[in-house]
Amino acid sequence: MLRRSLGPFDVAxxxxxxxxxSHAYGEPVEKQAAIRLLNEALDLGYDHMxxxxxxxxxxxEALIGEAISHRRADYMLASKCGMRKGPDGKREINGRPEVxxxxxxxxxxxxxxxxxxxxxxxxxxxxxxIEDSVGALSDLVAEGKIRHIGLSEISAETLRKAHAxxxxxxxxxxxxxxxxxxxxxxxxxxxxxxxxFVAFSPVARGFLTDCPPDMATLSERDxxxxxxxFQPDHYPANLTLLEGYRALAKEAGCSAAQLSLAWVLAxxxxxxxxxxxxxxxxxxxxxxxxxxSLNPELVARVDAMVNNQTVSGPRYTSATMEExxxxxxx
Numbered sequence: 602m603l604r605r606s607l608g609p610f611d612v613a614x615x616x617x618x619x620x621x622x623s624h625a626y627g628e629p630v631e632k633q634a635a636i637r638l639l640n641e642a643l644d645l646g647y648d649h650m651x652x653x654x655x656x657x658x659x660x661x662e663a664l665i666g667e668a669i670s671h672r673r674a675d676y677m678l679a680s681k682c683g684m685r686k687g688p689d690g691k692r693e694i695n696g697r698p699e700v701x702x703x704x705x706x707x708x709x710x711x712x713x714x715x716x717x718x719x720x721x722x723x724x725x726x727x728x729x730x731i732e733d734s735v736g737a738l739s740d741l742v743a744e745g746k747i748r749h750i751g752l753s754e755i756s757a758e759t760l761r762k763a764h765a766x767x768x769x770x771x772x773x774x775x776x777x778x779x780x781x782x783x784x785x786x787x788x789x790x791x792x793x794x795x796x797x798f799v800a801f802s803p804v805a806r807g808f809l810t811d812c813p814p815d816m817a818t819l820s821e822r823d824x825x826x827x828x829x830x831f832q833p834d835h836y837p838a839n840l841t842l843l844e845g846y847r848a849l850a851k852e853a854g855c856s857a858a859q860l861s862l863a864w865v866l867a868x869x870x871x872x873x874x875x876x877x878x879x880x881x882x883x884x885x886x887x888x889x890x891x892x893x894s895l896n897p898e899l900v901a902r903v904d905a906m907v908n909n910q911t912v913s914g915p916r917y918t919s920a921t922m923e924e925x926x927x928x929x930x931x
Contacts, residue, residue, distance in 0.1 A: 616649025
């Protein structure tokens with residue numbers, strides 16, 4: 602099993618994104634099934650668990666606390682602040698120092714732990730200087746409530762500003778063959794600064810798999826319904842990419858999802874992937890991808906087949922793009 606450093610932690614290169622157990626992709630998973638899956642993940646060898654205050658507005662952190670806090674020594678725990686349920690009951694981006702600290706206290710209680718190993722600022726709050734938000738996270742490190750600081754969906758410039766205040770252990774951003782913005786500057790800046798890069802949605806939100814989403818059957822609550830690439834103006838064109846892509850997976854002797862995960866890991870020794878799933882078979886399948894070693898020629902062929910030029914549509918709506926700090930292709 603491929604293992605990589607994430608700050609001082611030695612973890613499997615593929616971790617578990619826990620979001621979809623409580624949030625975003627349709628209805629939340631039935632609690633007992635989710636508890637079984639989380640424990641099965643630890644049994645299989647997952648030791649990097651990723652959650653956030655946003656996911657289910659705290660429900661996902663509470664689920665992890667209930668399900669696996671008794672096995673706390675078995676995993677590195679990552680969570681996020683900066684996006685949460687606001688006073689009006691709706692999602693808010695809030696990076697004010699006092700809100701970051703309040704969110705952390707809530708997380709510690711929900712997760713049933715004394716310390717969070719890696720705590721990300723989920724989104725940059727453009728109304729708050731990044732130095733102030735990172736300063737609050739630095740205070741939490743000094744208080745022993747978190748061990749390391751991370752940032753999510755930020756630019757290379759913001760990473761440098763933050764890193765000057767306190768070392769940034771990890772940056773988390775969407776990355777897969779069909780989402781390449783991290784390649785503009787963030788991946789190389791992370792490598793330069795000694796910061797790990799954690800790829801979320803590394804199988805393209807279920808697209809780069811052997812069973813891509815059927816839009817006709819998706820739950821009304823599934824966030825992909827609002828994403829341009831899955832909508833009628835773009836999705837049919839994107840589906841045409843899959844035949845050739847799956848042929849490459851067959852050539853590599855793996856599933857389509859495993860090819861995407863192995864491709865992500867092949868892009869740099871500082872890169873980790875955190876696919877999410879509610880399916881036990883997919884849980885096993887994803888972790889097995891860490892055993893694959895792709896030859897450079899095959900990686901290049903994936904590059905040429907699925908990329909920002911061949912994929913139809915932006916990854917987010919224009920309104921969502923205004924909320925994130927990552928670089929964008931012209």
